Amino acid sequence: MATDMTCIICPRGCHLHIDDDLNVTGNSCPRGAAYARQEVTDPRRTLTTTVRCHSELLEVCPVKTIAPIPKGKVFDAMKEVNEVVLVPPVHIGDVVKANIAGAGIDLVATRDIEK
Numbered sequence: 001m002a003t004d005m006t007c008i009i010c011p012r013g014c015h016l017h018i019d020d021d022l023n024v025t026g027n028s029c030p031r032g033a034a035y036a037r038q039e040v041t042d043p044r045r046t047l048t049t050t051v052r053c054h055s056e057l058l059e060v061c062p063v064k065t066i067a068p069i070p071k072g073k074v075f076d077a078m079k080e081v082n083e084v085v086l087v088p089p090v091h092i093g094d095v096v097k098a099n100i101a102g103a104g105i106d107l108v109a110t111r112d113i114e115k
Contacts (some may be wrong), residue, residue: 003040005034044068047077047107051084051096055113061086062110063096069103077101088113 008033016026016036017045023032038044046068052061069077077100084097090113097107 003036005036005039007035009035013070041056043071045071045074047074047100048110049078049081050085051081053088053113055086055088056115058113061090061096061113063107064110065069065100065103065105065107067105069101069105073101073103077103077107081107086113088115 002020003018005016005017007027010029012028016024016032016042018024018036022037022040024036025054027033027036029035045063046054048062048064050062053059053061054072055061063081065077079098080100084107086096086109090096090109092109092112094109095106096109099105100107
């Protein structure tokens with residue numbers, strides 16, 4: 001089944017068409033073609049959210065996956081995220097949850113929290 005989409009890799013926003021053989025047209029650069037093929041065969045998303053934190057200053061700590069996870073695992077990942085409670089100190093890059101949703105990707109802190 002042929003698909004049409006807008007490329008989000010750069011600000012240009014090319015209108016892409018992907019046919020059944022994964023041939024891509026409409027892209028201005030090779031990254032657009034790679035994006036379209038990935039989106040059709042194995043869509044992935046970077047998960048950015050917050051987790052609870054027992055801190056004197058903040059109730060939540062921002063986190064993100066270190067790489068995109070399969071789109072179909074996002075809801076499973078969020079169930080796991082909702083169970084996490086951090087205790088300071090927390091530093092940028094600290095692994096908050098390893099292997100989130102069994103995707104082989106870690107969830108890391110994106111803010112330092114000292115107390």
